[in-house]
Amino acid sequence: MIFLVYVYTYFIKSNSIASSYSNRSRRRKIGYNSEASNHTGSFYLRVGVIGFGIGSMLHSGLIFGHYFEINHIGHPCSDILQAIKPVAHLCFTFIQMYFVFMNSKVRYDLQIYRLFQMCVHKYKTLARFGLIHMSGTNICVWLRSIVVETLHVIEMEERKKREMTVMSQVMNSTALTLQNTTVRSPALTTFHDGSLPELDCHFDAMMGKIVEKSSVYLYPCTIEYSLVCACVLYVMWTNVGDVVSGKRLQSIETASDDGLSRDSTEDEEEKTNIMSVDCAGSSRGLFLGIFLFVICVICLICYYVLASSEEHRTAAIVLSHISEDIIYVLALAATSVAAFHMRQMHFSFAREARIEEILITYFVDLRDFFYSAGLLIYGMFSIVASLFYLDTLEGGLTILTNLLMMIQSSTQATFTLAALRASASHRSQIEDKPGKQYVTFLLIANFALWAINTFETQRMEHNVVQVQFYGSTAWAIFSHISVPLGIYFRFHSTVSLSNVWKKAWKHKHAQHHNLHKGPH
Incomplete structure (x- = not known):
């Protein structure tokens, strides 16, 4: 996330410095170079990244709301870290999703293109470190999601067995025994002491039930999102420094001045391709x-x-x-x-x-x-x-x-x-x-x-x-x-x-x- 913050900060700072001549170069467009940007994937791939990212953010948001049902002060399940983790994951997912989507096959304003070239290709060591670290982070999130959800399903099966055992014992118990066994809070039940609060705490209130029932459909979104982003970022990492040549960039810069009618024709053709489906x-x-x-x-x-x-x-x-x-x-x-x-x-x-x-x-x-x-x-x-x-x-x-x-x-x-x-x-x-x-x-x-x-x-x-x-x-x-x-x-x-x-x-x-x- 620090690398993404650096990228966006660089864009904002550089954009404010260059705003004095932005109006003059507004009409200058940069064409897309398919040979240099194939590694970023297609538009359809990015639509899928957005869909999976939305599902992952919904899951994180539900877990965050889940946290506020706990009213046991000092309980391990009410630790503030249990609220920070889903919020941090939600923010990371959104910022990274925007970063991946904005590096798609579109025509950029020349100024934005130059900023990206300076930010990523000028500082190659930092860019390589940031991209490979992001790819590794996504792999870690992917593996952790698989492990946590697998253990959660196992815990649910064990819980059902325990509930069946308890019900059979309750049916044979006296009224006094039943009264002594129902003094727990209905909002929180702790089954065992473990290393993951996601497994130790089971919530019976409204949000807890929603999280439990929806996680089976939402957790694959986190897995798919992390896997796709890890692959895309890794391929981007291998292409750091593979930039457009100076002659190519210069010809693009002067294209709007020397061939305005040709660019207009290409723009119309591009609009036609975007707006219509054959x-x-x-x-x-x-x-x-x-x-x-x-x-x-x-x-x-x-x-x-x-x-x-x-x-x-x-x-x-x-x-x-x-x-x-x-x-x-x-x-x-x-x-x-x-x-x-x-x-x-x-x-x-x-x-x-x-x-x-x-x-x-x-x-x-x-x-x-x-x-x-x-x-x-x-x-x-x-x-x-x-x-x-x-x-x-x-x-x-x-x-x-x-x-x-x-x-x-x-x-x-x-x-x-x-x-x-x-x-x-x-x-x-x-x-x-x-x-x-x-x-x-x-x-x-x-x-x-x-x-x-x-x-x-x-x-x-x-x-x-x-x-x-x-x-x-x-x-x-x-x-x-x-x-x-x-x-x-x-x-x-x-x-x-x-x-x-x-x-x-x-x-x-x-x-x-x-x-x-x-x-x-």
Whole structure:
């Protein structure tokens, strides 16, 4: 956070000094250099960072409000540090989110660009130290969030067992014994003395219940946000000092004076690209994907309704597995057909890998066909557990679902890595857009799978076979490590497919003069 404060202080100070000639250079724009800034990622990636950052800040805000329900003076749970930690995390998340988003692919005012160059590239040692420290901080937050939430789920399971034991004892106790055991405050219950107040203190008041019920959905936001920021900041760290040359900067400075009409044309073209979305060649895939997503939401709602009843829990498990299997089969078919239709396009493998390609293969070796680490861990552990329950319906469905998941994810990741480097080789491909329908459908299917992984896969009721085989404690550890990475994989697949959908059926500027009118 100190490094971020330094960056913003430098901007404010330098901006005030340069304000005397700001009006004169207001019309001077700097063009975006894609070769120098690919490491910062796409606009879609930053939208995801904002979404996950908002979820992380909501979680921190709820924990902060949680603190004020404690009225036990001198109690360890009422320590002022328990209020400072969520506030500090909220501020760090917001400031870093703004920093990451503002280094996106946009046209900056020349003055702002110079300030950034001076602040980051002039003081290279300080910039490298600050960026790598921020990346390491995000990794630490990521690991701590996984550990705390895993231990919290284990504590909740133990609490349920204790409550059942206490209830059985209360039923057999006398009225006097019952009166002596209910003298505790209803707002706070301490279960054991440990090293983490997040685990030692359980709150039964309103905010405590809200935090407990919402944390299962909000904690993945902290994990995803920290992981994405750590990767982006690390790649930025590797590019410190990679600046635009002096001739390039000088030509940009004089562009508005020597070629105003050309800049105006480019500005109009840029505005057109920003304000409009080319849906040509993707309408059927779009609406089929929307229909699939609606069916997915209906199945999620039905799952929650059925899972709340003990007698319908088996039906809920069957419904969830069948709906997932259908989506995996359709997504696998869309991937295969899209790859077939796009096989004649131009693929450039000479370019440096973009951040989306780095993120989608994070923790994955090329020899493993770009498996997502989270999906690989989750699938393998689930299949191993299900092998001992082959005689049950849940065991067979678990094996089928996880096999389809692993096949679909590896096939899709390989296709996405190649499609990110695809471009139209003929003018007919720009007009016909072969494969775009299926890429559109695949994009929305990944969003549906992201929703399933977020709201369904993490629940203990969804993993009956795994819990019976490994135990609730061991499976809580496995799932809280692997499921967030699976959510991460689906999110970045959506981001990468968005870039494919937007850019693959256009010709690159370098190929403009070599673009054929049709295939030979």
